[in-house]
Amino acid sequence: MTRFSTKIKATLAAAAVATGVSAPQAMAEGMEFQTVTDLLHLVMSSDRTVYTRMIVNRLAVQEGVIKASEHFVDDKALVLPAQMFRFGSELVAESTDEFSYSLLSLWPINKQNAPTTDLEKEGLEYIADNPGENFYGEEELGGVTYFTAVYPDVAVAEACYACHNDHKDSPRTDFQAGDVMGGVVIRIPMDS
Amino acid sequence: MTRTRILWIVWVLGTLIVAALFANKLFFAGNRTAVLPGQTAGAHHQIEVSCDTCHTSGPFASAKKIKKDINKTCVTCHKEELAAADDSHPLKKFTNPRMASYWEKVDGRFCTTCHAEHQPEITAEAMVTLQGDFCVACHSEGDQDIRKDRASHADLTFDTCASSGCHNYHDNRALYEDFLVKHAGAPWVAASPVHPTEALAHSYTPVSADQIETYLASIDAPADVVPAPEPAVDLNEITHDWAASSHAAADVNCSGCHAPEAETQAEIDEQWTDIVTEATCATCHKDQMRSFSTGKHGMRRHPKIAKPRSAKDALKFLGVKKPSKELQAEVAKYLNDPTNPGVMTPDEALIHLNPEAAHDSLTCATCHTPHRQDTQRAAVEACTTCHVDDHTAAYFDSPHYDLWQAELAGDLPAGSGVTCATCHMPKSESRDKVVTDHNQTATLRPNEKMIRPVCQACHSLGFAIDALADDALIQNNFSGQPSAHIPSIDWALDRVEPPTQGANQ
Structure with missing residues (x-):
């Protein structure tokens, strides 16, 4: 943990300050797992909200100058916000296994984003039933114990819920602005 | 000394000598073909004497490290191809610990899970060493059960996913559902079939x-x-x-x-x-x-193929840190390492090639006339110097050949003809430059890779899928129509425009 903390502490602290949000305070030596995941999530959700509101929603929904499409290469379109988030998490996975994250839902358009572990299911149900709250737990996967945090993923723009309500593969079609549509799951291995 | 004791000594000594000889081959000197644990698969036989290309771990490395290291080497050669394929099952999708329950089924974090090497007895097409119904491992239970998710798939068996012309594990660029819908319903061949990039490449004014x-x-x-x-x-x-x-x-x-x-x-x-x-x-x-x-x-x-083992490294391995040049030269003679064995010649190929060309080496000038700009030779003639299989022989009686002759005669516009190179070495245009793909195997593994850069220039997606799934039609070089129809486009259309009568349901 110490190695991990020192490497990313500065970045996270800077990000927290830059976004002007009262984030959990990083300590001089070592951080609680929950503090780390809270800070990581702050960066993730801020970037994603900026992309969704200022790029996709503005250009594709409000101004209609370009489409956002799952098949962004073939359609010469913008990457969907959920894809942008996933590509980021895959890039992180190529660089480190000291933490991992994914965007999941109980109502996923892409079935591979449905919960695969019991704790994921429990966490997603908890954040859907308790708006505004996060979920934290521990689980063992592949012989390693993880600290797992689940954060609500809220429909921040029309682009989010309109697309999910209209997609032929969507299991739920009554999302509204502000609804919890899924969750961001962040994991940190607890065994050093 | 009793007979038993003598036999014991002979047995122990013999075992030690054989072990020493093998260890010598493996770690120090000479041709290592004798220690191959089984023939390598596919084209890897061309580089199988260069063990260190894939086996990069040091001696006594842990099994976990060896596995990790070997799998790293797969992507040194295949990375660009997988990225270009928009890989449907990239390794990075499986590394997240949430996929741990899948690791026990088919461990998608490692290439070698499906493509184990040195296993000729169980190696199937595309170097796959799993049973043909491997999709069942992850797509048959709970939320992931494809038979529940797609009514059209309810009665299908899992050995047909990848063998039917419908799905590939890696490359589904021409097979994904929305693509099928987008390209449904076109006539099987265009009214004026011309490959635009070929046309661009052929459109130059001859010098008088x-x-x-x-x-x-x-x-x-x-x-x-x-x-x-x-x-x-x-x-x-x-x-x-x-x-x-x-x-x-x-x-x-x-x-x-x-x-x-x-x-x-x-x-x-x-x-x-x-x-x-x-x-x-x-x-x-x-x-x-x-x-x-x-x-x-x-x-x-390929620049990543291991270089021959050096005398200096061999001596270092034995503990000689600063060997003299004379000693290195002596050891180099003894090493005789055939690693990186020069250019490929047809006699080394595993498929039947023209025996008369057995010892031709394959370099640029083998296919390209060095002084004359003659892409015709490189597009057909050069290929037929070595390739004498049915598909090649049938080309000269095929509609594609007739089109090419008509183009050469000036009866059809540039880009109308279809040569060996049109399909096997497709051209692409990038930043006003036409580049020919010189990896002539790329559009064949699997052959649906040919659909987008080649077939679709002139044919409908449906025709291309059917034709490429028809082995007999491939053998006669596409003289005729496909004998069977792959229903993937119909099924994809049913999901966006449900049929009134419930066909396929």
Whole structure:
């Protein structure tokens, strides 16, 4: 943990300050797992909200100058916000296994984003039933114990819920602005 | 001494000697073919003597590290191809710990889970060493049960997913659902079928005889520059061919290839070589050389293939830290390491090739006439020098060949003809430059890779999918119509426009 903390502490602290949000305070030596995941999530959700509101929603929904499409290469379109988030998490996975994250839902358009572990299911149900709250737990996967945090993923723009309500593969079609549509799951291995 | 005791000593000594010989081969010297644990799969036989290309771990590494290291080497050669394929099951999708329950089924974090090497008995098409119904492992339970998710799939068996012309594990660029819907319903062949990039590449105005003479008169007479050629070489023909080529247009003259480093006449005379190597071609034709080195024709040139083991390293392994040059030379003689065995020759191929070409080596000039700009030869003639299978023989009776002849005769526009290269070495346009893919295997593994860059220029997606799934039609080089229909497009359409009668349900 110490190695991990020192490497990313500065970045996270800077990000927290830059976004002007009262984030959990990083300590001089070592951080609680929950503090780390809270800070990581702050960066993730801020970037994603900026992309969704200022790029996709503005250009594709409000101004209609370009489409956002799952098949962004073939359609010469913008990457969907959920894809942008996933590509980021895959890039992180190529660089480190000291933490991992994914965007999941109980109502996923892409079935591979449905919960695969019991704790994921429990966490997603908890954040859907308790708006505004996060979920934290521990689980063992592949012989390693993880600290797992689940954060609500809220429909921040029309682009989010309109697309999910209209997609032929969507299991739920009554999302509204502000609804919890899924969750961001962040994991940190607890065994050093 | 009893007989038993003697036998015991002989057995122990014999075992030690054999073990020492194997260890010597493995870790120190000589040809290691004898210690191959089983023939390598597919094209890997071309590099199988270069063990260190894939086996990069040091001696006594843990099994976990060895597995990780080996899998890293797969992507040193196949990374670009997988990225271009928009891989449906990339390794990075499986590394997240949430996929741990899947690791026990099919561990998608490692190439070797499905492509185990040195297992010729169980190696199937595309180097797959799992049972053909491997999709069942992850797509048959709970939320992921495809039979519940797609009504059309309810009665399908899992051995048909990848064998039907519907799905591939890696490359589904021409098979994904929305693509099927987007390209449904087109006529099987376009009204005026032309491959646009081929057309672009073929659309150049031939240089006239007068232009050639004028050009040759305007420059230094080549005979004054080129040292006396062999009697068999017709210098006049060579200079005329060259003067009409793109090389002349780009000011690449005789010494540009035959004495590439020379700057003065004296240096040209001194450094002149009649044999121009690939390295010289690759100075300018980098893209072509890179793709050539990833296909079966040129893979032995891939820069990541292990270099021969060096005498210095062997001595270092034995504890000699600063060996003298004499000692290194002696050991090098003994090493005789065949690693990286030069260029491929047809006699080494695992498929039947023309025995008359058995010892031709495969370099740039094998297919390309070096002085004359003759892409026709490289597009068909050169291929048939070695390839004598049914598919190749049937080409000359095929509609694709007739189109090519019509294009050559000027009866059809540029890009109408279909040659071997049209399908197996497709051209692409990037930043106003047409580049030919010199990895002639790329569109074949699997053959649905051919659909987008090649088939769809003239044919409908539905026809292309059906045709590429029909082995007999491939054998007769597409003379006729596909004998079976793959229903993937129909099923995809049913999901967006449900049929009133519930067909396929």
